[in-house]
Amino acid sequence: MNSARKESNPALAIEIAGIKFKNPVMTASGTFGYGKEFSPYTDLGGLGAIVVKGLSLNPRQGNPSPRIVETPCGMLNAIGLQNVGVDAFIKEKLPALKGVDTKVIANIFGETVDDYVEVAKRLDAAQGVAAVEINISCPNVKKGGIIFGTDPLEAHRVVSAVKGSTRLPVITKLSPNVTDIKVMAKAVEEAGTDAISLINTLTGMVIDVEKRRPVLATTTGGLSGPAIRPIAVRMVWQARQAVKVPLIGMGGIMTAKDALEFIIAGATAVQVGTANFVDPDSAIKVADGIAEYVTRHKTSVKELVGSLKV
Numbered sequence: 001m002n003s004a005r006k007e008s009n010p011a012l013a014i015e016i017a018g019i020k021f022k023n024p025v026m027t028a029s030g031t032f033g034y035g036k037e038f039s040p041y042t043d044l045g046g047l048g049a050i051v052v053k054g055l056s057l058n059p060r061q062g063n064p065s066p067r068i069v070e071t072p073c074g075m076l077n078a079i080g081l082q083n084v085g086v087d088a089f090i091k092e093k094l095p096a097l098k099g100v101d102t103k104v105i106a107n108i109f110g111e112t113v114d115d116y117v118e119v120a121k122r123l124d125a126a127q128g129v130a131a132v133e134i135n136i137s138c139p140n141v142k143k144g145g146i147i148f149g150t151d152p153l154e155a156h157r158v159v160s161a162v163k164g165s166t167r168l169p170v171i172t173k174l175s176p177n178v179t180d181i182k183v184m185a186k187a188v189e190e191a192g193t194d195a196i197s198l199i200n201t202l203t204g205m206v207i208d209v210e211k212r213r214p215v216l217a218t219t220t221g222g223l224s225g226p227a228i229r230p231i232a233v234r235m236v237w238q239a240r241q242a243v244k245v246p247l248i249g250m251g252g253i254m255t256a257k258d259a260l261e262f263i264i265a266g267a268t269a270v271q272v273g274t275a276n277f278v279d280p281d282s283a284i285k286v287a288d289g290i291a292e293y294v295t296r297h298k299t300s301v302k303e304l305v306g307s308l309k310v
């Protein structure tokens with residue numbers, strides 16, 4: 001067993017909002033199902049945490065196909081937040097993770113503030129959820145479709161409402177589709193979020209020139225993978241200077257070296273997303289590589305966080 005997966009390797013252990021994680025590597029929402037699906041391919045117990053697919057109040061079918069297209073160094077997706085709904089998650093998916101030695105983080109979303117609050121309340125009453133991660137990259141139907149995550153006032157409203165409705169630690173996941181990430185980071189910190197994760201996907205578009213049609217049925221989609229990594233690292237670094245709460249960085253992490261960029265820029269933990277489509281064991285390999293790095297440099301993840309020299 002590699003050192004990353006040892007129960008207590010103090011050089012890898014981190015803490016966010018009072019939760020202790022054995023290592024800083026988590027799987028990103030929407031790229032790792034509800035966790036259990038990946039158990040034949042990777043060591044779930046070696047992960048710092050599993051962040052499950054975004055959960056809504058009611059089940060959702062998602063968007064019509066095609067809803068995924070490969071792009072240079074990444075992919076564009078428009079899954080449309082397909083999921084089983086929070087109740088089925090609690091009843092059918094969550095019990096399968098009982099006994100797996102990792103933390104489960106529930107990613108949630110809604111079309112109104114009340115939706116978010118209700119999903120958070122139901123998770124609060126469930127056993128086995130360590131924290132909620134709020135995906136604010138969703139249109140607020142009551143506000144004419146304005147995206148919660150691009151308006152600081154709306155972001156503040158949804159985060160403070162969720163904070164007031166659950167005892168679970170709240171992580172707010174920021175959208176990169178804004179002019180100034182610092183403004184959004186400050187807004188959600190002021191609203192009481194316990195941590196911030198970033199970044200979600202960047203809006204993109206691919207055209208089939210023979211048909212002169214968009215490739216995705218929804219015309220646009222969310223770009224992820226290595227193509228977005230330098231933007232994500234820059235945003236983590238900017239957010240680190242704007243707020244005090246812990247950050248969880250993601251965007252195109254394929255290797256331990258990629259993950260270390262985020263940690264050195266100021267992230268306490270990282271999430272691995274698109275890489276899971278290439279190799280379902282990626283997150284474990286990232287954790288093992290970080291273990292090797294901290295040993296070689298005689299340091300710890302805690303010491304590395306925000307250690308960038310500029």
Ligand SMILES: Cc1cc2nc3c(=O)[nH]c(=O)nc-3n(C[C@H](O)[C@H](O)[C@H](O)COP(=O)(O)O)c2cc1C
Pocket residue numbers: 028029030031053054077079081107135173199200201223224225226228250251252253271272273274275
């Ligand atoms: C197919 C797919 C589905 C996703 N679904 C969600 C989701 O349900 N909720 C969410 O907050 N982020 C979702 N994301 C965004 C990822 O969690 C992550 O923020 C983003 O892809 C950047 O990381 P990466 O480049 O490592 O994939 C999804 C991404 C992909 C590729």
